[in-house]
Each structure stands twice: as structure tokens, then as C-alpha cells.
Amino acid sequence: MQKQETLSKNQKIILDLIEKSDQPLKAYSILFDVKKKGINAPLQVYRALNKLVKIGKIHKIESRNAFIACKNSKCQIAKATVFSICESCEDVTEIHDHKLSEHLRDFKDNKGMKYNKYNLEFFGLCKKCV
Amino acid sequence: MQKQETLSKNQKIILDLIEKSDQPLKAYSILFDVKKKGINAPLQVYRALNKLVKIGKIHKIESRNAFIACKNSKCQIAKATVFSICESCEDVTEIHDHKLSEHLRDFKDNKGMKYNKYNLEFFGLCKKCV
DNA sequence: AACGCTGTGTAATAATATAACATATTTAAG
DNA sequence: CTTAAATATGTTATATTATTACACAGCGTT
Structure with a gap:
């Protein structure tokens, strides 16, 4: 309940989007969706995704190269x-x-x-x- | 002990290479190595890899996008x-x-x-x- | 004020994988 | 033994996924 607040602008935008989907999203589909919010480049998306994975807010589905929100509040770290x-x-x-x-x-x-x-x-x- | 014989030329070349390595190989590193054997395009490699995965001769390490030989003779199907x-x-x-x-x-x-x-x-x- | 850390923005490019098309080879069925 | 179906090949082009490299901004510490 502390790291949540410290998410940056891009991280929040992208986490919001992923949390609204109950299914995994792909990086470039995320990029497409957040262009209207001023995120223009793949790297901006990947940087946010990597951070969100690291802090356990989302998980990567490795076999699908897609990202899904973690619904489990206990799951603070993606381990x-x-x-x-x-x-x-x-x-x-x-x-x-x-x-x-x-x-x-x-x-x-x-x-x-x-x-x-x-x-x-x-x-x-x-x-x-x- | 029956499917082994029916591997095609490209499939054999690529399986041989993977079996000689005890560590996973990436598709484009395989491609590089088999160019001297007349395999020139990514698709030729991916087709063989897909088949070898399907019959359980190799496995894909999803988190690494790499392929490793299956050492377990029982492991006929990659399931x-x-x-x-x-x-x-x-x-x-x-x-x-x-x-x-x-x-x-x-x-x-x-x-x-x-x-x-x-x-x-x-x-x-x-x-x-x- | 200088430093370290984290994040942003942008352009270019690397790495991974498939689509589409034409043809050949093998296998199984009639 | 030939026709059809299934599997494999070769090639070109392209799609998809992800990172490198560089410049700079914001913030907290010392």
C-alpha cells in the first residue's frame, strides 16, 4: 500500500489500461491505445511495463508476449x-x-x-x- | 522409435545442431549456423522448429525464446x-x-x-x- | 551545488516470427 | 500405378516484439 502512490505518469496510464482489461494486452496494442494520452513510442510502453512487472502490478504471459493485471493484492512481487x-x-x-x-x-x-x-x-x- | 526416421532434411539438420548444444539456441543463431548447409531463410528454421516442438524432440523456453533438445526419451510429446x-x-x-x-x-x-x-x-x- | 536515482522523449535499429506464393516430395487410397 | 492429400521446400516480403543510444528533467540526499 505504499508503492501504488509512487507510480509515474506513464506507469499509471498503462496500469489503468491493463487493469481495465480482464485479458492480457500486447505491448503494441497498449501503445496504440495510449497514443491519445501522449505516449508515442514503444520504449515508453516497455519501460512502464517492465517496472509494473517488477513491482508485481502486472504479469507477463511468456508464451503469449502479453501482459495482464495481477488481481491478487498479496502478490506484491512477481515471483x-x-x-x-x-x-x-x-x-x-x-x-x-x-x-x-x-x-x-x-x-x-x-x-x-x-x-x-x-x-x-x-x-x-x-x-x-x- | 519411429518418428525419428521420418524427419525431413531440414528437420534433421536443425535437430542435430540443437542436440549438440546442451544449452538453448535461438532461432536466428540456428539460422546463422545452418546457412552453410543450405538453409537460407528464417521461415525454413521456424518450420523445422515448430515441427520438432510438436513431436517433442525439442522444447521452447518461452521466457527466453530459445529451443533446447529434449533428453528424455519418454518425452515423445511436448506436453x-x-x-x-x-x-x-x-x-x-x-x-x-x-x-x-x-x-x-x-x-x-x-x-x-x-x-x-x-x-x-x-x-x-x-x-x-x- | 553536485550527485545519484528514476523517469521522460525521440530516433533508429535489433531480434523474433509469420504471410503469401510457387513448387516439390512423400504417403495413402482407389 | 496413378491420383489426391498431406507434408515439406524455397523465396520474398513483411509483421511483431523489444532494445540501444542519446539528451535531458525532476527529485531527494549530502
């Missing part, structure tokens, strides 16, 4: 994300499953790696598309 | 992949963890989605980079 993706309609939903999170958080491999982050994407068909 | 990625040296390792796989395979969300595929990427620092 543990799980999504379901419908391969037909491309609907994306963020998943918060306690048991699954526990398992992923506690996962240890045999390489001695220290994990600070993970991203999991499930693919399939949603109810409408089955 | 369940787990990787660890070092954020410092970019070393990537495919993980096969029975308990984890079980959990992911059995995961059910409350949206009634039918999953046929997932991709999980863990990020952190490998032993060398800690």
Missing part, C-alpha cells in the same frame, strides 16, 4: 505466477491454488539451485471451447 | 515441461521430478478447464552463480 490459457479462445486466468503454490515454493531440484521465482502456464480448452 | 533457469549465466536444465509431475498432471482448477499441456520455468541462481 510466483500460475496461469491457465485456453488454446482456442486465448482466455487467460491467473490461478491461486494454495496446495500447488506450496509444492512449487518447496520444490528442490538436485542441482542445488536456489529459486526465487517461477512461472507456470497450463494450456487446454476452457469450458466454452471444449 | 509437460519443467525447466530451471539461472538468471545470471542463463544456464537452462530440464527437470524431471516424479512428484512434481504428478502434482501438475493431477492439478484441477475450479474453472473446469481440461489441461493437456503445461510449461513451468523456475528462475534463480545456479551453484556457480550464487
Whole structure:
């Protein structure tokens, strides 16, 4: 509840837009939409996106190169994300499953790696598309 | 042990290259390397990559836009992949963890989605980079 | 006032990926 | 054994995604 206030102008504009969409937005579609607000160049969009990802306000759907707002207030830092993706309609939903999170958080491999982050994407068909 | 034989010329060339590398390769670096073998255009590379992904011979590391050979002979279809990625040296390792796989395979969300595929990427620092 | 940090604006360009078209090769069916 | 369907090839052009490089502005600290 403190970082929210310190967002810059461009960051606010872009976060607003993403939060209004319940589906992931692509960087250049964001750029198109915010041109009327005076944001003219890809880099302005990417800079804001990178910051918003870093502070956990949005997540990147890696397999789709798209960005979605984080609805979970606890999710201050983008370190543990799980999504379901419908391969037909491309609907994306963020998943918060306690048991699954526990398992992923506690996962240890045999390489001695220290994990600070993970991203999991499930693919399939949603109810409408089955 | 049957699909191996039916790979086309370009597919074989590109699979060979990827299998010789223990780390993920990017499409345009592959293109550069196979130019001496008569593959001249990005599309020729992407077509082969897509096919190899589809039959499970290679996997795409989504967060890196790179492709790595699948070392697991059982992994005939690219439907369940787990990787660890070092954020410092970019070393990537495919993980096969029975308990984890079980959990992911059995995961059910409350949206009634039918999953046929997932991709999980863990990020952190490998032993060398800690 | 000088510094470090974060952000802005702009132009250029790099890196990743696909569309569209013409043709060839392989496979399976009649 | 030939026709049709499916898969693969080669090429050109272009779309999409993302970063480099440079100049400067605002703000809080020391």
C-alpha cells in the first residue's frame, strides 16, 4: 500500500489500461491505445511495463508476449505466477491454488539451485471451447 | 522409435545442431549456423522448429525464446515441461521430478478447464552463480 | 551545488516470427 | 500405378516484439 502512490505518469496510464482489461494486452496494442494520452513510442510502453512487472502490478504471459493485471493484492512481487490459457479462445486466468503454490515454493531440484521465482502456464480448452 | 526416421532434411539438420548444444539456441543463431548447409531463410528454421516442438524432440523456453533438445526419451510429446533457469549465466536444465509431475498432471482448477499441456520455468541462481 | 536515482522523449535499429506464393516430395487410397 | 492429400521446400516480403543510444528533467540526499 505504499508503492501504488509512487507510480509515474506513464506507469499509471498503462496500469489503468491493463487493469481495465480482464485479458492480457500486447505491448503494441497498449501503445496504440495510449497514443491519445501522449505516449508515442514503444520504449515508453516497455519501460512502464517492465517496472509494473517488477513491482508485481502486472504479469507477463511468456508464451503469449502479453501482459495482464495481477488481481491478487498479496502478490506484491512477481515471483510466483500460475496461469491457465485456453488454446482456442486465448482466455487467460491467473490461478491461486494454495496446495500447488506450496509444492512449487518447496520444490528442490538436485542441482542445488536456489529459486526465487517461477512461472507456470497450463494450456487446454476452457469450458466454452471444449 | 519411429518418428525419428521420418524427419525431413531440414528437420534433421536443425535437430542435430540443437542436440549438440546442451544449452538453448535461438532461432536466428540456428539460422546463422545452418546457412552453410543450405538453409537460407528464417521461415525454413521456424518450420523445422515448430515441427520438432510438436513431436517433442525439442522444447521452447518461452521466457527466453530459445529451443533446447529434449533428453528424455519418454518425452515423445511436448506436453509437460519443467525447466530451471539461472538468471545470471542463463544456464537452462530440464527437470524431471516424479512428484512434481504428478502434482501438475493431477492439478484441477475450479474453472473446469481440461489441461493437456503445461510449461513451468523456475528462475534463480545456479551453484556457480550464487 | 553536485550527485545519484528514476523517469521522460525521440530516433533508429535489433531480434523474433509469420504471410503469401510457387513448387516439390512423400504417403495413402482407389 | 496413378491420383489426391498431406507434408515439406524455397523465396520474398513483411509483421511483431523489444532494445540501444542519446539528451535531458525532476527529485531527494549530502
